[in-house]
Amino acid sequence: MAVYTDVGESELAGFLSRYDCGRLLSYKGIAEGVENSNFLLRSGEGTFILTLYEKRVNRADLPFFIGLMRHLASRGLNCPLPVTTREGEILGELAGRPAALFTFLEGMWSRRPNADQCREVGAALARLHEMASDFELHRPNALSVGGWRPLLDGCGEGADDVEEGLRAELEAELRFLEENWPRDLPTGVIHADLFPDNVFFLSGELSGLIDFYFACNDILAYDLAICLCAWCFEQDGSYNVTKGKALIEGYRSARELSPAELAALPLLARGAALRFLLTRLYDWIHVPANSFVTKKDPKEYLRKSRFHRSVRSVADYGVHR
Known part of the structure; x- marks a missing residue:
């Protein structure tokens, strides 16, 4: 709603x-x-x-x-x-x-994205990064790694009501990310919320991007990692390697990723999964059941977080450097 x-x-x-x-x-x-x-x-x-x-x-x-x-x-x-x-x-x-x-933008968002759509999204995201490179205003990302601990602390012991042992699991993951988050990758303006319902398609082709209200300045490859989480998992929670490969290849067709960006992608995807897990968990615990805000299941991103933790290199996403 x-x-x-x-x-x-x-x-x-x-x-x-x-x-x-x-x-x-x-x-x-x-x-x-x-x-x-x-x-x-x-x-x-x-x-x-x-x-x-x-x-x-x-x-x-x-x-x-x-x-x-x-x-x-x-x-x-x-x-x-x-x-x-x-x-x-x-x-x-x-x-x-x-x-x-x-x-008004014509088009509809895809409820079951296919690999071709993922490739188009990747290319559109890279073009957005290039086009925004000379945008003069700056907005820090309040929901990057520095903003995750207050969210986790705000969840308190309520995390264990969602799943036993979840608080300790999230604490360990957050500590790892805080200690290892990359500091020297290319940065710029990112969309930060390019989920399928923010991308329109018309007659099989991407027709526009909407909802820029999380846009900010942060690591460019982190935006791609958010899309890996949002576009490349099936309804049963499994990761679709074909879609992931298409997304990354689409991005690289418009903006090449450096070796350091490719190497960091699994870590950035862990961060992206934790970011949406924590915001969903916080709302799950704190937003009243009769609120207008639709609460989304945090366990969806818990499963994605666990998958990304199992990834050893970008090759596991179907991409070779």
Whole structure:
């Protein structure tokens, strides 16, 4: 569920009166995503997405997110483009929330990605990294290795209610990652949340990327490791080597990975799995059952974490240096 704030027709019409988007014809909430309230709008001038930024998004970060989308769109990446008011403004306020209007992207996300789609995603991710290399704003990654211990500490003994011995297992894994996390790999702007529901396909081809609200500056190859976790596991929890190989090859077709980046990929994937495991676990423990926030099963990423811990080299992902 991704509509946390209701919007009335009259207040929405008032908000839209500042834009040259025509008369409001219809609108409905979009029940996907976890951070913001999103609505699909149809007006006399076309279709748009309205986003209301909820409390979990820091208003001070909005210039980075929106500026990045404008920057990437100007470089040719197909992503939502902020719509300006007649006064040239991007951000407004609606229902007591910061709000912005965006262009609509055609396409659907794939619920069962295949290897060809993984290859396209890898190439698109590499292009994003290249296009964002001269983006001037900077945003640290609050959910990188330095942010994982507060999450684990915040879970307390609740971790063992999910699975016996989980707290000790996560403590050992976090300590290992803190001691071995790479410090000298290429960095830049990363998407940091390029899951299948944030990638659209149309007529079999990738048509656009959405949801840049975790974007930040971090290790570029870490973004690829997040995609390995998000795209290359089957519903039964098994790792699909064919998809992993396609994803990495797609990335390398647009941006070559250094030997150091390839060597670090299993470690970065362990970190990516732990990051999503910890955020899911924290919400699992702390978010009330009747909350609008959809709680996701942390055990999915526990299984992925254990797999990545078994990997000895990038060859286990189906790729040779």
